[in-house]
Amino acid sequence: MKKKITGLMSLIAILLILAGCSESYELQTGFDAPQALVSPAQNQLIAIDLENGTTTKFEWEKSISHHGGVVLYEVVFDKENGDFTNQIFKTVSNGGGGDAWLSLTPKQLIALAKLANIGVDSEGVVKWKVIASQGGERKEVEEVRTLKLKRPAGIGEIPAELFAYGSGFEVKTIETAMKFKKIEDGVFEIFASVSNGEIKFCNAATGNKVFYILGSNNKLVEADNESGIAMTGTGNAYRIVVDFNLLTVKTTEIKAIQMIRTWQYNLGNLTYIGNHKFEVKNIALPYYHDWGYPEERYRFWVTTNQGQEIWGSYHNDQMNASNIPGLVAFNVQPDGSQPATYYNIYNLADIPSPGQNGDWTGMYKLPKGSENKHANVIIDMSTTGAYKHFVTIID
Structure with a gap:
């Protein structure tokens, strides 16, 4: 009996202690x-x-x-x-x-x-x-x-994306605005037709937008409303480069593009067909055995309002190595086994080629089995993915 009473008293003591602890831990605010x-x-x-x-x-x-x-x-x-x-x-x-x-x-x-x-x-x-x-x-x-x-005047934040439209641009409304290609941090590029009128640059095609114009010092600033930049254009394709690091807008008119075999024969003239693309149809592909063997190498000569550019491949002058690190040379006529990057297009002025013969750098080869046939050629400067071209044999 004594043990039962002692156990009961112990239980009561524990409950009293727990009750006291509960009261001491109430949240005190103020x-x-x-x-x-x-x-x-x-x-x-x-x-x-x-x-x-x-x-x-x-x-x-x-x-x-x-x-x-x-x-x-x-x-x-x-x-x-x-x-x-x-x-x-x-x-x-x-x-x-x-x-x-x-x-x-x-x-x-x-x-x-x-x-x-x-x-x-x-x-x-x-x-x-x-x-x-x-x-x-x-x-x-x-x-x-x-x-x-x-x-301040200028740009509060460099945009992650850039879009263009307007009365002087290839597309006229925000609903059809064209997106630029981001070529490096803060620098955007696009190929599109430009005529007399206004081009509006903005950081988004939907939702809240920031527009960019040229300020009094001809440097980019943020606009207070849906404003644009007055442009003078011929209706031809232009390369537009918007540089938020330098706060500049540079336009270069693409007056003509020729597909040149080796360094002298013009296979055909490409014209701008819209949506960042240039095209020539049904061109003949004679190889001209100038050296006693067929010559199938080619690249593109581009005439701009700033002078001549050469667009071509990443190959060195021997076509046995790449002038761009990490890309694989392909020194035979493409037959479907060429690398996916083979038809990529580069402005050769942007690719260092020290000690090489500039007459032969950046060449491609016409497709296997194309001698004396005809082809359609498209240069695609779309802003998604790499710039490329396509040669499609049609007979």
Whole structure:
């Protein structure tokens, strides 16, 4: 009996201890809102400098937590005449919301300026405040400050993609806009017809768009609306290169393309047929046994308003090695076993070939069994994949 009473007393003691522990671990909340904002100063002007600027620090007095819990902070921004019911931007502070300050980069300030409808090379005002929270309870700093932002001329962010359309371009509407080929970071290229009129460049074909125009110094800047660049064109195909690193737009007219066997015989003239393609139909393919054996090598001579270019393959002057590292030479007439890159097209001025005979670099060979037959030839400078050409024997 004594053992039973002792066991019962022990159980009661354990339950009392657990009850006491439960009471001591109740969540204790309570905090004071930050009393004031610290920086930037009221109505301070920040001239956004994308090239040399540093981060801007938004700082406020730290909240006091009554029970030592973590207080989190959120910073909200609105337009000059806004009341924060439809704020234009909000974000947690640094440290995942735990720090009593927020840093914004020049690029982020550009994005904020756009949301406030501050135009390129213009000045405008935003307002900001801080909201503190703990355990679901939210308290706002009573102080609200305004901040002047001066947005620079130029580009806030280099686009990942680029599209074109307009009255002076091959396609006229945003619904049919043509996408550029990205040839390196910040540099885009396209082959399309250009006539007198306007070309609009933008970073997207759907959704929110940023348009780009040439500013007063003839450098690319972001437009405030759906604006374009006035162009003068002949209706021929042009190579357009938009360089966001140099902030330039360069156009080169493609006046003529000849398919030249060896370095002297013109097999045919290709004309632009639209959608980035040049074509010649039903050309004869005589090999001309100049050296006592058939000569089947060829490449393309391109006449532009800047002079002559040669478009050809990656082969060296002996066609036994590649002038582009990693590509495989193919020194016989293509018969279906050639590498997939064989018909790729390159501007030979872009491929170093030191010590080689320029009359013979970048050659292709006509298809096996094509002597004295006819062919259709297409050069495809589409913006998806590599630039290529095709030789189709038709008899």
